[in-house]
Amino acid sequence: MDEPRQGGGAAPKGTVTQRAIERIKAMIGEGLLEPGQRLPTERDLAAQLGISRSSMREAIRALTVLGVLEARHGSGIYVTQLQAGDLLETFGVVADLSRGPRLVELLEVRRILESTATALAAARITPAQLAVVEGHLAAMNATEDPEEILAHDLAFHRAIAEAAGNETMAAILEGLSSRTFRARVWRGYREEGAFDRTRREHAAIHRALAAHDPEAARAAAAAHVGEVEEWLRAQVGS
Amino acid sequence: MDEPRQGGGAAPKGTVTQRAIERIKAMIGEGLLEPGQRLPTERDLAAQLGISRSSMREAIRALTVLGVLEARHGSGIYVTQLQAGDLLETFGVVADLSRGPRLVELLEVRRILESTATALAAARITPAQLAVVEGHLAAMNATEDPEEILAHDLAFHRAIAEAAGNETMAAILEGLSSRTFRARVWRGYREEGAFDRTRREHAAIHRALAAHDPEAARAAAAAHVGEVEEWLRAQVGS
DNA sequence: TTGACCCAAGTGGTCCGACCACATCCATGG
DNA sequence: CCATGGATGTGGTCGGACCACTTGGGTCAA
Numbered sequence: 001m002d003e004p005r006q007g008g009g010a011a012p013k014g015t016v017t018q019r020a021i022e023r024i025k026a027m028i029g030e031g032l033l034e035p036g037q038r039l040p041t042e043r044d045l046a047a048q049l050g051i052s053r054s055s056m057r058e059a060i061r062a063l064t065v066l067g068v069l070e071a072r073h074g075s076g077i078y079v080t081q082l083q084a085g086d087l088l089e090t091f092g093v094v095a096d097l098s099r100g101p102r103l104v105e106l107l108e109v110r111r112i113l114e115s116t117a118t119a120l121a122a123a124r125i126t127p128a129q130l131a132v133v134e135g136h137l138a139a140m141n142a143t144e145d146p147e148e149i150l151a152h153d154l155a156f157h158r159a160i161a162e163a164a165g166n167e168t169m170a171a172i173l174e175g176l177s178s179r180t181f182r183a184r185v186w187r188g189y190r191e192e193g194a195f196d197r198t199r200r201e202h203a204a205i206h207r208a209l210a211a212h213d214p215e216a217a218r219a220a221a222a223a224h225v226g227e228v229e230e231w232l233r234a235q236v237g238s
Numbered sequence: 239m240d241e242p243r244q245g246g247g248a249a250p251k252g253t254v255t256q257r258a259i260e261r262i263k264a265m266i267g268e269g270l271l272e273p274g275q276r277l278p279t280e281r282d283l284a285a286q287l288g289i290s291r292s293s294m295r296e297a298i299r300a301l302t303v304l305g306v307l308e309a310r311h312g313s314g315i316y317v318t319q320l321q322a323g324d325l326l327e328t329f330g331v332v333a334d335l336s337r338g339p340r341l342v343e344l345l346e347v348r349r350i351l352e353s354t355a356t357a358l359a360a361a362r363i364t365p366a367q368l369a370v371v372e373g374h375l376a377a378m379n380a381t382e383d384p385e386e387i388l389a390h391d392l393a394f395h396r397a398i399a400e401a402a403g404n405e406t407m408a409a410i411l412e413g414l415s416s417r418t419f420r421a422r423v424w425r426g427y428r429e430e431g432a433f434d435r436t437r438r439e440h441a442a443i444h445r446a447l448a449a450h451d452p453e454a455a456r457a458a459a460a461a462h463v464g465e466v467e468e469w470l471r472a473q474v475g476s
Numbered sequence: 477t478t479g480a481c482c483c484a485a486g487t488g489g490t491c492c493g494a495c496c497a498c499a500t501c502c503a504t505g506g
Numbered sequence: 507c508c509a510t511g512g513a514t515g516t517g518g519t520c521g522g523a524c525c526a527c528t529t530g531g532g533t534c535a536a
Binding site: 280295298309310312314459 | 488489
Binding site for chain 1: 255259266267292295296297299300302303304306320321322325326328329331332334335337340343344346347348351354372404405406407410418422
């Protein structure tokens, strides 16, 4: 045994960068680092853990893309609010990089969550929130620009998910419906005249929300997502 | 030579590292990089994008923690299989870092997915898969070691999720039930004698699976997760 | 011939030092 | 009192050096 580390007891596993990542995550997990709090400088952190600034920077960059930390040029490094949106942003990457069968599976997950979220929204939605939903619905029907339609479509579902009262679920659904993901589906989808059907489905969802009818809302949402799901399933088969 | 950017038209947005990350993600998204394929060396990649090796390393590290790339010391950098498990590993971080109300929301999402997954499993499960589930159930009841119980509990639900036939959902559920997450819940939970109840709930789930009764399975799973959910909700309130 | 062994080249991992770009704070001066 | 400008500190980028590990081919003995 050449005892490469002094008696501290910490086993030297993996790369130093990986260890640094775990250390910082642990600090946050144990409450030593509060959301929004500012961390020591890269140089100080590196010195504290006995590693080089380069390695520490890689660790910080990794935690940055995970939505745990936020680096502000010239100011410092801060812990994010650790909101659902911060951490689940990476969920969009999954959707962007998924192909074939995996895409269908992803859509199946979305169908399950979206239908439940819509049902919850039907029970809880306030008049103000309903007005927002109606706004996006109207805007979506008032234009022919695909880009704009997509944006309002996304916002439409986002507003419903928020009305369900579960921020985490809303964030996951947003990631599942990332721009690229939706754009890919829309391409070549409108050609089959499914454009009007989408419009009708959205109207059905809105009707159920206005009537505060959870069961109808669940069915309408499930049908809406299921429609795309079936089409995609057929595409994958060919 | 000044010539900040030649006419290519690409706007220099954000940090060079961030751009490198996007570039590599785009290459994979467009199919230029296949799963399992080996990338050029860090030095070559850096040269291709006209950035330093340090910056390129940060980009690679970021994509590594996201489960998109895999670096093998002395061998090279490879694209992962991009399986659901690879990409959704980061989901565990969310569970580990969530606190209070967010934890309840997370558990609510799990309840929705787990109940649906269990229902699907009841309809599709094969005798062989059922045997695996029973194995973990028996092992769980045969020991008193919390560590071992937790492992088999996790495997129990994992096996059910796999039987549902949706790898993506199984991966998400696994992330939602990350080690730390479950351990935190168990601590101080057994004290209220809820230990036997968990055993009974698991038995109910198994019964529904064996009977191929989706509705019963859904109810049993929802009740199982909901039990923990309610307890946690009460804890947060205090 | 065949097999085990060893070494050299290539690759990721780590460290260092320098400089740049930007944000912030404070002394200065109106 | 407020606006201004510079000094300071911070993250961002760069280049080079060396270390640790893998890989493959060549050597040498059986």
